[in-house]
Amino acid sequence: MSDNSFLVLFLGPVREYLADEDVSEILVNGPSAVYVERKGRLEKTPAVFPSEASLRAAATNIAKSVGRMLDEANPRLDARLPDGSRVHAVIPPLSRVGTAIAIRKFKKDTLDAGKLLSFGSVSEAGLAIVSAMVRLHKNLMVSGATSSGKTSVLNVLSSFIPAHERILVLEDASELQLQQEHVLPFETRKADKFGKGEVTIRDLLHSALRLRPDRIVVGEIRGGEALDLLQALNTGHAGSMSTIHANSPLDCLRRLETCALLSGIDIPLAALRAQVASAVQGVVHTARLSDGSRKIVAVSEVLPLENGEYRTSDLVRWRTDRVAPDGKVEGSFELVNPPTFAPEAALAGIPLPRN
Ligand SMILES: Nc1ncnc2c1ncn2[C@@H]1O[C@H](COP(=O)(O)OP(=O)(O)OP(=O)(O)O)[C@@H](O)[C@H]1O
């Protein structure tokens, strides 16, 4: 079965976009409005479905084909298709315009460091700094908004892990493609229709710690697993990495704190903050700019708490100079503060760019 034939079976009206390599997402807002994302920008398309009934049937069939239900009792579907594409669907009356579907097409060629450079998503110096942080076993978080490129950047960061290390990868839906030889990928499992058998990132983290990892890579932190991750990082699993939804490097630390509180384990705020600040050494922040381009807009180091407050120091920052008449965002990456780990890097023989 070719990559998209599976979806084409159900989604005839958007066939053209399923086949179009430039289209990364297809967004169906009821039967008569279909948008696509092409090169980072949303466009409305002329595509329509014959009726809400046929769109709803398409969504139900997608659900059935992966052994799930989409009906009154289960009005939301979160599924990964056999070809790796991700589908989220919500049916009426929750969705008020008719069945809503978002398809994130699976990209076979995940981005590598070379592509990030050629797309202008990061500078050579920025790449040298993040690569040094990975090789020096700093614990890193990749932060950013939805679809800003976090997972892609995490994939690139993981590529800097030396080949001899044992890497455990924990994900909700497998997206990362580590090229090293000694990699153990794990995937969570949703509860079955009886509500049984769920295996969460927290569960997998507990197993991971008993499987002698050198590094732990967690696809995304969304909730209470943050506390388990913080504890793992603070007990000697240096060099681990994950992603989190946040608006800035500082916000990333606050979000980690909030997620850790969701674990339900009672821990005094001061102690939790101390854990966050010592567990995470660096934040790589991603953003999608107004012209649709995605960039690493900041690489920051986490400093010790001051009066109980988080502090970060930007090592690299994107600075926008102007938005050209055609909408293109122009600017440059600048080196801001020197890394505190410069002496450590020198000892390890790892080159850092000079300010
Ligand atoms: N630097 C980049 N340049 C161009 N396209 C990119 C870049 N980074 C990511 N993309 C594309 O943007 C889309 C979203 O990327 P990605 O999945 O990495 O984002 P994300 O922040 O992890 O999203 P989510 O919030 O859904 O987890 C993908 O189609 C990916 O190929």
Ligand SMILES: [Mg+2]
């Ligand atoms: Mg992601």
